[in-house]
Amino acid sequence: MIVGVPREIKPGEQRVALTPGGAAALAEAGHRVLIERGAGAGSGLRDDEYAAVGATLVTVQEVWARAELVLKVKEPIPPEYERIRPGQVLFTYLHLAPAPELAEALRRSNVTAIAYETVERPDGSLPLLTPMSEVAGRLAVQEGAFYLGKAHGGRGILLSGVPGVPRGNVVIIGAGTVGVNAAKTAVGLGADVSILDVNLDRLRAVDDLFAGQVVTLFSTSYNIAQVLQRADLLIGAVLIAGARAPVLVTEAMVGRMKEGAVIVDVAVDQGGCIATIRPTTLLEPVYRVGGVVHYGVANMPALVPRTSTFALTNATLPYALQLANKGLATAVRENPALAKGVNVCRGKFVHPVVAEALGEAAAPLAACVA
């Protein structure tokens, strides 16, 4: 199969959908890999690294004109719509439900579009979303520690403390992928860490994982109000799949936090779980409410595109290989997780949620890939 990787052109996006290691794996399996020149530059990956593993460096026109399978990071944006060819398979983050214009463009182009974010294992886990939550969780503490610096607007404390001076206090709301990864980094820095969740199984897992180094608390507004009074760094990490994040920290609670404390609400991409958070960008990540520094960056992995690119390719490569080796129909038939990723099949909406959001009945996937 001919597999193509264009450079990402969405403003600010520095990731690329395939590392040279991924290109090597596809080439070893007998596929032809076309990489747009400069596609890896934002992630520090040079053209010659791709060429060395047998990939061909081409123009953007050639990628789209020749590739049967196109690997991307972000959804296509209008300048890319006209490049999509009928019959092509597109594998990327799509977030189609709130994007009717993009959905219509995909329908018109008669493409098959598989969304990373809806690839779902039978246990409900989302293997192609997880790596970005791992990045964001770890980064939340790193960024929070930075903004706790006095010159950066914070309280002027070192999270680890030093002998004779207590460690900083980190409160994490939500013990899922973001929360546990934040806890790992905070514990690694030597902070005093508490984590709250409504799912006792998640709290049991945290208790086992950290062997008592992290305080676990059932998430109620009473408990949240209590722990926030001590918090130097608060991390929002809740998710109710598909829904707006519940607002768990009220304006009054923020008002009672310490002067110079920092809030990093990772859940801001789902509306945020802190009443006073609003989305910010990497160019202007923070603002203050009262004395509290607020960090609301909705695309945190973009700060570390190199790490994020490797993390993403590690997760997507097995699926990309299946698609290339077996072809769409067999790959989807044999792998139910991948089948759940198919949003649009040959121009028809097949994912129930996407179809519903667009006011249509979903076409059966089986009929489309038969």
Ligand SMILES: NC(=O)c1ccc[n+]([C@@H]2O[C@H](COP(=O)([O-])OP(=O)(O)OC[C@H]3O[C@@H](n4cnc5c(N)ncnc54)[C@H](O)[C@@H]3O)[C@@H](O)[C@H]2O)c1
């Ligand atoms: N800002 C970014 O750049 C960025 C990057 C990656 C992920 N995210 C977002 O981070 C959020 C968390 O993602 P995740 O992968 O960790 O999700 P996850 O499903 O793994 O974990 C969410 C956790 O929240 C818990 N929760 C639900 N209601 C709660 C409540 N009332 N109190 C406490 N905990 C509660 C759940 O039980 C679950 O353990 C999502 O909104 C995700 O989109 C943002």
